[in-house]
Amino acid sequence: MTDHSVKHSTFTLERTYSAAPAAVFGAWSYQESKARWFAVHDDRYSLEFRVGGTEIVHGAGESSLVARSEYHDIVREERIVYTTALFTDEILSTMSLTTVQFEADGDGTRLILTEHDVFLDDREQPEWREQGTGNWLDALGRQVARS
Numbered sequence: 001m002t003d004h005s006v007k008h009s010t011f012t013l014e015r016t017y018s019a020a021p022a023a024v025f026g027a028w029s030y031q032e033s034k035a036r037w038f039a040v041h042d043d044r045y046s047l048e049f050r051v052g053g054t055e056i057v058h059g060a061g062e063s064s065l066v067a068r069s070e071y072h073d074i075v076r077e078e079r080i081v082y083t084t085a086l087f088t089d090e091i092l093s094t095m096s097l098t099t100v101q102f103e104a105d106g107d108g109t110r111l112i113l114t115e116h117d118v119f120l121d122d123r124e125q126p127e128w129r130e131q132g133t134g135n136w137l138d139a140l141g142r143q144v145a146r147s
Contacts, residue, residue: 007119009126015137017109019144021077021102024109027144028080028100037139050074055082063088077102086124093123113137 017024027033031047039045039057047055051074059065066087073081079101086094094117101112117129 004121007117007122007126009117009119009129010115011126011130011133012112012114013130013134013137014113015111015141016105017111017141017144018107019109019147020107021104021109023144023147024111024140025077025102027140027147029074033143037143038136040139064090066090088123091123092120094119094129096129111137111140 027037029049031045031049034047035042035045041060042058044058045056047053049055049071051071053071055067055069055071057067059067064087067084068087069082069084071080071082073079079099081097081099084094084096084098085092086096096115096117098113098115103110103112113133115129115133117126119126119129
């Protein structure tokens with residue numbers, strides 16, 4: 001018998017940005033813009049933002065991390081739905097389903113991100129994912145504030 005494990009986790013994060021939904025959505029949908037806040041240190045980053053399109057980001061650190069996402073639903077300036085497989089040293093670590101909603105909030109945008117995760121064999125932990133996702137949503141806020 002091997003020591004394989006499965007953990008399930010769901011979290012929701014909300015942020016309010018001073019930019020209009022079009023600007024916040026745009027920061028997600030163009031490779032050059034998204035790379036500034038999401039894939040800052042990855043010169044191999046790729047984004048094909050369309051239904052059926054993929055996004056690949058490589059992490060830095062002791063382990064080789066690669067996240068491969070596929071976009072399943074895109075409603076301009078309203079929502080994005082995608083799945084992500086995260087590999088650590090070429091071994092599947094997590095699978096996730098993420099929904100990002102964009103709502104007008106006065107002159108700004110209320111963003112609601114909900115993620116459902118499956119963590120395999122303790123290669124990653126739910127609290128790490130939630131913290132990391134919160135960090136890049138904060139980076140998105142700094143990016144749209146500069147625009």
